[in-house]
Amino acid sequence: MAATVLVVEDEPAIQELIAFNLKQTGHVALTATSAELADRMIKETMPDLILLDWMLPGMSGIEFARKLKADAFTKSIPLIMLTARGEEQDKVRGLETGADDYVTKPFSPRELSARIKAVLRRRAPQMTDDQVEVAGLALDPITHRVTGNGASVDLGPTEFRLLHFLMTHPERVHSRTQLLDNVWGNQVYVEERTVDVHIRRLRRALEPTQHDNLVQTVRGSGYRLSHRV
Amino acid sequence: MAATVLVVEDEPAIQELIAFNLKQTGHVALTATSAELADRMIKETMPDLILLDWMLPGMSGIEFARKLKADAFTKSIPLIMLTARGEEQDKVRGLETGADDYVTKPFSPRELSARIKAVLRRRAPQMTDDQVEVAGLALDPITHRVTGNGASVDLGPTEFRLLHFLMTHPERVHSRTQLLDNVWGNQVYVEERTVDVHIRRLRRALEPTQHDNLVQTVRGSGYRLSHRV
DNA sequence: ACGGATTGTCACCAAATGGTCACATTGCCT
DNA sequence: AGGCAATGTGACCATTTGGTGACAATCCGT
Numbered sequence: 001m002a003a004t005v006l007v008v009e010d011e012p013a014i015q016e017l018i019a020f021n022l023k024q025t026g027h028v029a030l031t032a033t034s035a036e037l038a039d040r041m042i043k044e045t046m047p048d049l050i051l052l053d054w055m056l057p058g059m060s061g062i063e064f065a066r067k068l069k070a071d072a073f074t075k076s077i078p079l080i081m082l083t084a085r086g087e088e089q090d091k092v093r094g095l096e097t098g099a100d101d102y103v104t105k106p107f108s109p110r111e112l113s114a115r116i117k118a119v120l121r122r123r124a125p126q127m128t129d130d131q132v133e134v135a136g137l138a139l140d141p142i143t144h145r146v147t148g149n150g151a152s153v154d155l156g157p158t159e160f161r162l163l164h165f166l167m168t169h170p171e172r173v174h175s176r177t178q179l180l181d182n183v184w185g186n187q188v189y190v191e192e193r194t195v196d197v198h199i200r201r202l203r204r205a206l207e208p209t210q211h212d213n214l215v216q217t218v219r220g221s222g223y224r225l226s227h228r229v
Numbered sequence: 230m231a232a233t234v235l236v237v238e239d240e241p242a243i244q245e246l247i248a249f250n251l252k253q254t255g256h257v258a259l260t261a262t263s264a265e266l267a268d269r270m271i272k273e274t275m276p277d278l279i280l281l282d283w284m285l286p287g288m289s290g291i292e293f294a295r296k297l298k299a300d301a302f303t304k305s306i307p308l309i310m311l312t313a314r315g316e317e318q319d320k321v322r323g324l325e326t327g328a329d330d331y332v333t334k335p336f337s338p339r340e341l342s343a344r345i346k347a348v349l350r351r352r353a354p355q356m357t358d359d360q361v362e363v364a365g366l367a368l369d370p371i372t373h374r375v376t377g378n379g380a381s382v383d384l385g386p387t388e389f390r391l392l393h394f395l396m397t398h399p400e401r402v403h404s405r406t407q408l409l410d411n412v413w414g415n416q417v418y419v420e421e422r423t424v425d426v427h428i429r430r431l432r433r434a435l436e437p438t439q440h441d442n443l444v445q446t447v448r449g450s451g452y453r454l455s456h457r458v
Numbered sequence: 459a460c461g462g463a464t465t466g467t468c469a470c471c472a473a474a475t476g477g478t479c480a481c482a483t484t485g486c487c488t
Numbered sequence: 489a490g491g492c493a494a495t496g497t498g499a500c501c502a503t504t505t506g507g508t509g510a511c512a513a514t515c516c517g518t
Binding site: 158 | 464475
Binding site: 193196197199200217219220 | 504507508
């Protein structure tokens with residue numbers, strides 16, 4: 001999953017190393033050597049993720065992190081702190097400032113990319129190939145297989161995408177328009193009521209394993225996937 | 230939450246980009262390429278927010294902004310100005326005319342939507358999708374769920390909107406007219422007394438969890454949501 | 459090309475919802 | 489206490505919304 005990552009790090013060697021690894025894993029790397037520079041770049045590009053070194057010239061990393069999390073516009077950007085080894089108390093303080101994760105130097109490229117992936121996953125869940133599971137209903141995007149309590153469930157392509165979207169965005173109400181945009185793609189024109197029909201087909205397919213009640217109607221708003229009553 | 234946003238921008242590419250992103254974030258996008266056209270659309274649709282380009286053919290953006298803020302009908306509509314980069318003095322003048330915020334081009338979709346959300350929250354808290362909680366009564370616009378001390382509360386669409394408005398504007402008395410404007414929308418004509426009936430329905434729905442006394446009658450004025458007796 | 463699967467629409471139905479009225483109740487003032 | 493105005497409340501009916509089966513067009517593998 002391609003993401004734009006801003007690396008705030010003053011040591012050129014480390015900076016390049018990270019940038020290289022980011023590109024290797026399919027991301028776009030932006031770099032800044034100071035908080036001031038980073039600040040400007042954030043406003044311009046609104047990156048999907050920020051990697052922030054603990055120690056920076058001028059404004060310290062922790063100070064900068066606090067500033068980012070205080071600003072309503074940047075607050076929602078995931079933040080990973082890079083700390084020197086063994087500074088355990090720093091980790092604590094880092095998480096207090098609202099960092100989503102931290103990585104201690106030296107780190108392996110694999111570890112870094114794993115953490116990046118984990119943090120990004122929280123943002124765009126349906127983009128990943130991860131298996132999803134809700135109340136005994138499991139969907140595997142890779143094998144394209146759905147099982148209810150182990151028993152296999154047969155779905156058409158549209159119902160599969162619909163269920164995948166719902167399962168990666170559970171509990172949340174989606175209007176018919178949102179579903180059309182996210183499941184059908186936003187360039188095709190189909191009737192809103194068509195969603196109803198596919199919801200119906202999805203429910204029917206889930207009936208054998210009693211999972212049809214996961215797909216809930218919210219009158220006047222849309223549909224929701226939830227295990228709660 | 231879903232808001233109707235009017236985009237006044239003469240460059241088709243930018244206009245489309247913005248409209249696309251608005252739809253992505255769940256808003257309804259209207260577009261106008263000139264101040265004259267925008268003027269007509271505003272009268273017709275009364276958008277929740279206006280995005281106004283600085284540079285427009287004919288009447289300039291700043292001139293139009295001033296006009297909007299001088300008119301009693303449009304004065305209260307939040308306004309975000311789109312300015313070219315680095316025109317710092319323009320920002321100042323823009324804010325002087327009553328713009329609520331400004332965004333410098335080029336901007337990222339994320340920044341724009343963050344600012345839109347921030348402006349809407351300031352002007353119309355019930356348009357945002359933040360959770361609200363008052364005295365054990367919780368309402369979540371995203372999942373479209375209401376719980377009283379954890380127990381789920383069942384509401385019809387109108388009662389849900391009514392409660393949402395009251396909870397985002399607590400401790401304040403709202404006349405029937407104000408409630409009609411904010412909950413029903415100000416273009417529909419319904420009897421004032423209809424509000425009473427929906428207040429009644431809302432109270433009944435809140436009875437099971439003893440939250441019905443939050444909805445208070447202020448004789449001669451209207452209704453209020455408050456945890457105080 | 460054939461046959462099954464898939465998909466978008468439609469028509470029809472049941473249920474939910476919303477607005478209004480009529481009447482009951484409450485509160486406030488003299 | 490009496491009377492008036494404001495509000496509460498139940499019922500009714502029209503409208504809206506969503507569920508559902510049927511159907512025709514299209515797609516796709518054989």
